[in-house]
Amino acid sequence: MRRKILLAVSILLGVTPALAQNEPALSPKQAATVDRLIDKGLEDDRAFTIVESLTTKIGPRLGGSEAEARARDWGVETLKDLGFKNVRIETFDMPYWERVNESARIETPFPQDLKITALGNSVATPDGGLVGEIVRFRTLLDLQDAPLDGLEGKIVFVDEVMSRTQDGSGYGWAVAKRSGAANEAAKRGAAAALIRSAGTSESRTPHTGNMNYAENVTPVPVAALSNPDADLLASALSLADEPVRVSLDISVRTLAKVQSGNVIGEIPGKTDELIVIGGHLDSWDLGTGAVDDGAGIAITVAAAKLIDELPGRPTRTIRVIMWGAEEVGLVGARAYAAEHADELDKHILASESDFGAGKVWQFRTRFSEDALPKARVYQKALRRLGVGPGNNNASGGPDVMPLSQVGVPAFRLYQDGSDYFDLHHTMDDTLDKIELESLRQNVAAWAAAVYIASELEGDYR
Template sequence: MTRSIVAALLLASATPALSQTVPPQVADLRDQALKDDYAWDIVEGLTTEVGQRMAGTEAEARAREWAVRKLTAMGFANVRIEPFDMPVWTRGHEAAEILGPYPQRLVITALGNSASTPPEGITGEVVGFNSEAEFEAAADSAVRGKIVFVSHAMPRTQDGSSYGYFGGPRRQGPTVASRKGALAIVVRSIGTDYHRNPHAGVQRFEDGVKPIPAGALSIPDAEQLQRILKRGKPVTMRLTLVSQVTQGKSGNVIAEVPGRDPKAPVILVGGHLDSWDLGTGAIDDASGVAITTAAAKRIMDAGRPLRTIRIVWFGAEEVGLFGGINYQKKHGTEPHYAIAESDFGADKIWKVDSKLGKAREAEAKALQLALSPLGIVPGSLEKADGSDIEPLLNAGLPGVALSQDGTHYFDIHHTPDDTLDKVDPESLRQNVAAWTTMLATLTGGIESEPKRHKRR
């Protein structure tokens, strides 16, 4: 059965009545957004004029200043930065080398919050495990004083659902390794590519756990190490992962499209401004802030919505969701009509989920209907997601999730390959059309600004 047939069957079962139609204003805004250039302009400008934007660094500060200028120039109101303090981890020299039995260099990058090795590195015997479960079940004596290697190959999925389970070695592996007395840990990169690029990513040592050096090998290098270990001879590695931790600042950049009713709950849309430092953060997440901002701009160009649209470019997402947590502290008690985040690349949106509540089910189904011409199938009416907005969703705020195709997302996620050339302009426009449709459906109607007559 083809996807189009499946989509038609799902849509028929999800819509309240076959006679239901999409409001002309919504349909027109959706179709016009397929010609959008705002999003590309933002992605191209941010990745070219700022580049990589590691959280808490001077580069992220320049990105915030760039964002304020851009959002102001685009005509948004109430443009501002809401700063916050945070610990800042930065990487230095990185290297991994097998000293024996088969001397060779491997390609590695430090995981976020890795402890630093001395500049000359550390040397130890490598002990390998095929999965996180196998590693956790190992006796402490098997890893004490050694460099642990954990594989755990991540399969490719459209919705990215494998990332949670197969990301275990990166997320909790360093804590487990430290508790077992390991000298250091290296893991197979959490990705689906076979480029010789390691995937960065954050991990946090649990309270009371001594930080140890922690790194990710590129997938070809991880498989090479597995083959070497299978030869059955002792393997010795020299590992160099230099890093430092300082105190610094990040911040959320906020802008608005003021609504006609200032007392009406706002609609929040956005993505995160920071990126890892290996690439230029084009798909993660310059495209996300560009898509949501472009959609809000298209609504603003059409007139004035009933409800205020609030655009948030969250800071410091990659290293611990600091921006989302800070937003919740400052705005979590304010009423929100809907919240949504774009943070899964720039490929086409294929599904819409929402959690607006039973009383707004007809509104959710109207959104499904309006999105269907874009090839977007109806999903759940009982869930929504987003990294920075997760605290707000968990607190019960209504949300929408426009799910992008993630089949190839983890080929370049957190790698040096996350660059502008990976963004397809046509897919980017389809994203903008979907987000514009969502805003046009939920914003309560858009009225053209009255023409002002010149005084004679």
């Protein structure tokens, strides 16, 4: 046990003791194949072609929409054209929400428009909109600590700023205000809630994303202001010597049940053990879904295809999933986990690429303690790509979470997300933001990791 702990610690530090007998390792031939895959990945044009095709031919593809259905057809065609096997759509039903119209304006004392976007699942304003006095809270915590009276009929404005971080952790806490603002506002009888975008962009591109109402509140509409518009509203509050009143007009359309689906294709292995990879096919409706998550689809499909092009079959089957309806609540992921509950033991490892197209900088795992020494094999292979060792608390990616929760081991190739939240969930999520060199580095890292997952003996449970 002590040795294991030492080994785990040293792996985390990227300093590993000399390889003992019986340590997991690739054969020299396999190691050479990994290097060849990385070389090929670094020259890959297929991923860019795939994400260009998806963003151009389909563009925005909200979960449950007609555009997402066209994207599924695109996915089937793309996988078949590349020679993937067992290509199919696994459908599921879901509720549907879409924005129809949204606008906001400072009415008094300084009339001018504000750029907003409704958060996913927000209720509409009453017909003709509403007008309310703005009450600003610097953070969600300040709102949570506010008295339960005094906000009746007002518009709560949670002005909390999100931090720019490499690993995206700034988003982790910023996102709490998305549901939190509306629910705390509703509890206090406010008419509506506005939040500063849970994003880092300095453009007037407000950031959407899903929210959920608590069960015990009467839902109030909620929208995000872009960062410059949040600044503007804060300036108006500081310069005004009377209440600042804002009008808000949001209309939405909802349907109780529509169909969506996961698109699945495989590189069959010599066994029916599965390595599950992919990205999500749906996107928010504001941009064309290039970094979120056309890139993830493109990277994983291109990586799997590189393995398919090797001589001979991989040992394990590589299952690529283009997940449906991720943004609106991991609907496809939950449907898959339920549908495939009886073959979960065949799922050796799962991972999703869903953090843009920035370079991979860290390899994290969620392996059993016994399997942890295997991480070194991946780390060694990826080191030439500038990928360092990470911890063993990885999420395998949003769509892998329902699988992780029932014990499927996971890994994640962490991408540099310093600029990701300038784009993510905004109209600026477009193809031009993807850098070919970074995309290629991702393909190389994925091809290497997936090949190792397929060939390295033993499992991770």
